[in-house]
Amino acid sequence: MTSRSRFIGSAVVAASLLCLLSLCPPTNARAPGQTTRPGTPSTGVPTPPTAVAAPERDVVLSPSALPSPSQEARPLELPHPHPITPQHERIFRENNLTFALDGAVDAEDTSGIRRLLAIYREEYPEDSLVLQQGYQIIADCLERPGTATRAVAQRFYDTELASSLRRHVRRHCLEKS
Secondary structure, three states, X not given: OOHHHHHHHHHXXXXXHHHHHHHOOOXXXXXXXXXXXXXXXXXXXXXXXXXXXXXXXXXXXXXXXXXXXXHHHOOOOOOXXXXXXXXXXXXXXXXXXXXXXXXXXXXXXXXXXXHHHHHHHHHOOOOOOOHHHHHHHHHHHHHOOOHHHHHHHHHHHHHOOOOOOHHHHHHHHHOOO
């Protein structure tokens, strides 16, 4: 026997042993759902070792106890991290309305802006983001361009520094006149 054949033979034996060991369960395997030793209460607090501990027996799992490939392939269904509340639905609705208003502004559809703005005013009278005033100014600029609407737009542009509508006001009111 040559050294090469000995090497190949020992490599095959080592690979076989590794495969066999990977299929065997660990010696401290527990029954599914069992988190502590049998007969001890499950309090979540680890119990200190006793002076005389009973030796744990090796548990041999039968092939029927192992999950089948079809069970392993199923993805875990995780619950939603939090429920969708009416407040979430209200925010989604407000976002959809502002997206629709932005689309009407981009299309320069003044009747669409005014129609959507009426819905927005009815559903969100608090107007925490000061959007209603900005959309009104843009609709006025598109319908009646001139010095009066430009002055109102310039005042909005100069005072509402955090408004997301400043770029629309600049584009449709200040740059066009």
